[in-house]
Amino acid sequence: MSSSPQSFRVRRPSRSAPPRALPTAATPTTRALALLLREDAEAADVTPENAAEIVEAELVDDAVVQPAFDDLTVDRVLDAFLDEKTKKLVPARTAEFTDLGDGTAEERARRLNRARMLDDLRASAWADATLISYGGHVRAWRDWCKAEGVSALPFHAERVADHLLDYAFVWDDEGEVVRDADGGPMPAVSAGTIGLRVAALNKAAEFIGLPRPGDNAGIQELVRGIRRRLRVAPAYRKAALDLDRVNACLSAANGARYTATRNRAAVLTRARTGATAGQLARLGWPDVTLEPEQVTLVLAPAHRHGQPTVVVLPAHRNPDLCLVHALRELRTMSVKLDRVFSHPALRTSRRPKKGEPARTPSRSIGDAMTRQALHQAVHSAAATAGGWDALPTLPDRLLARLLAAECPMTPLVAARDRALLLAGFYTAARRSNLSALNWGDVTDYGEDGCTVIWRRSKTDQEGRGRVKWLPEAGPDSDKACPATALRAWKAQLSAALGRQPRNDEPVFVALTGAGTLKVDEDGQPVRLSGESINDVVQKLAIAAGLMRKPQPGERATYGAHSLRSGFVTEGLRNDKLSIAEVQEVTDHKSVNVLMDYRREVNAPKNNAARKLLLGKNS
Incomplete structure (x- = not known):
C-alpha cells in the first residue's frame, strides 16, 4: 500500500527529525504517559521538552520499540484513561502522575487536590453519557487488539481500518463476510454506530496525546464507504410509541x-x-x-x-x-x-x-x-x-x-410503569432524564397538573434546567392522565416506604422480581437506571403485542426512546401541534433533527397522498 495521504499507512518520522505525531511542547497528559512508559525513569528525567520524544520513541518509531515491548504497558496506558468504576473515558489523569515536589505534607496534599480538581473539571466539560459511551467503544477496541495480538496504541490507521471492518459487518467462523439476499455484506451495526466508534477513538487519542485515527484520509474514505454500503440507519431506529400504542402498553x-x-x-x-x-x-x-x-x-x-x-x-x-x-x-x-x-x-x-x-x-x-x-x-x-x-x-x-x-400482591409495578410511560411520553423524555428525576424536581399544581425539571440533559449540559408539564386530564376525561398517574405512583411508593419520599430520592425506583422495593445497604430506594427503563418499555411493548421478544442478535423494535419519537409523531400528526410547540417540549434546536423523530407508525391511514386524495381529516 502506498504512503500517499489517501492510504491507511502512517508515515513514521525519523529519529533525527522532530516528532510529527505529538506536540513538541508536551502537555501534562503526555508527560504522564511518558512516565508510564519509562517505568525506570525518575520524574525529574522527564521534562516538558523530552516527554513527547519519549512517547514517540516508545510507541511510534518502529526502530526504537524493543522486541520485548509488552502489551501490558499499552494496557496500562489505556487503563489510565478508562475509569473501571464509572465505565467512562476520562480526559485527564494528571493527578496520578503530578510531581508534588518538595515541601510539607500539607503543601503536597494541596497540590495533589488541585490536580484532582483539574481532572474533575475537565471531565465535567463532557456529558456523563458521552464519556460512558466513549469508554465502551475504547474498551471494545482494546479487546479487539488483544484478540488480534496487536498493540492498541498508537491508533495505527491500518489496524483501525481492520477493526472497523470486523465491527461493521457479520463474519462467519471461516472469516468470510456473511452476505444478505442481495449479495451485499450483512451489517452488524448501524452506520451511525460506526461513526461513534471512530469518534471515541479520536477522543481517546486526543486525551492521551496521540494522532487521531479519524483524521487519516483513508479512514475517512472507509467510513464514508461503510455508510454508503450499509444505508441502514433508519432500520435500527426505535419505532415510535404513539398515543394508541402507549395506551396499549398501559393496558398491558x-x-x-x-x-x-x-x-x-x-x-x-x-x-x-x-x-x-x-x-x-x-x-x-x-x-x-x-x-x-x-x-x-x-x-x-x-x-x-x-x-x-x-x-x-x-x-x-x-x-x-x-x-x-x-x-x-x-x-x-x-x-x-x-x-x-x-x-x-x-x-x-x-x-x-x-x-x-x-x-x-x-x-x-x-x-x-x-x-x-x-x-x-x-x-x-x-x-x-x-x-x-x-x-x-x-x-x-x-x-x-x-x-x-x-402471586405477589404489590401494586407497585403497575403504578410505577404507568407513571413512567405517561411521564416519558408527555415530556418527550430521554431515559437519562427519567432516571435522574428526583421528587424535589416535581411540583404539583393540583387541577393544573404537575411540572418536572430536567436538571441536566443532552442539550443542556451546563444544567440550566428545563421545566416540562404533566397535564391534568380532569375527572370526567376517559384519557390516561399523566399527573394522576404520577400522584398514584407517589402514594404507592409512600406506602411501601412507610413515609413520604425525600426530595433527593429518585422518582422512578428499581423493584425486585417479586414487585417489592429494591433498597441499597442504607435502606434507601435504588434509582431505576436508563437501561432498566428501556427494559420496562420493551417488556410492556411485548406484553401489549406490539413486538415479539427479540432473539439473540436481533434488535428490539421499541425502546425508551420510542416515547420521545412517539410524542413528536403524535404531535405533528394532523397538525395537532405546531413545530414550535413540539420543539418547546423536545428542546430540539434544529427542525431537521426534529423531523427525523417523526416516525409515522400508521402510514396507511396517515400519509400525504391519502390526505390530498380524501381530505386532511379522512
Missing part, C-alpha cells in the same frame, strides 16, 4: 397486575374450597357475595347430575391468606367482567412473527378462562408446593410462602 401494565391478583384469588379459592377446575371456570360474580367478614360462594355442580354447593368462608386474620380480601381486590379490577376468573381486559391479535410488521392491539372485555387454562395457571403457581392436588391440604405457612413468591 394493568394486565400484569390483574393476572397476579387473579392467580392469587384462584389459588386461595382452590386451597380453601377444594373446587374443581370446572367449578372455578364457571364461577361468576353473581355467585359471589362479599361481606366485611365473610364471603359466600355458590359453586356449580362438580358433575353433570350434581347439585350446586354453597360455601361460606370467614375472613382470615392474615390479609395475605384471606380469600375475602383477594376476591374483593379482584372485583375492583374487573367490574366489567362477568366471570370471576378471566383473561386481562386487553386482548391482542397474535404477536407478529419474524419479519412481519407490528400489529395494532384490539381491545375487548376479557374472555373467561377455560377449565384447562385455570388448572394450568393454578398448577404452575403452586408447582413448588406440589401443584394443583396439594393445595387443599397445604399448611398456611407454606401457602403464604408460595403466594409471596408466585
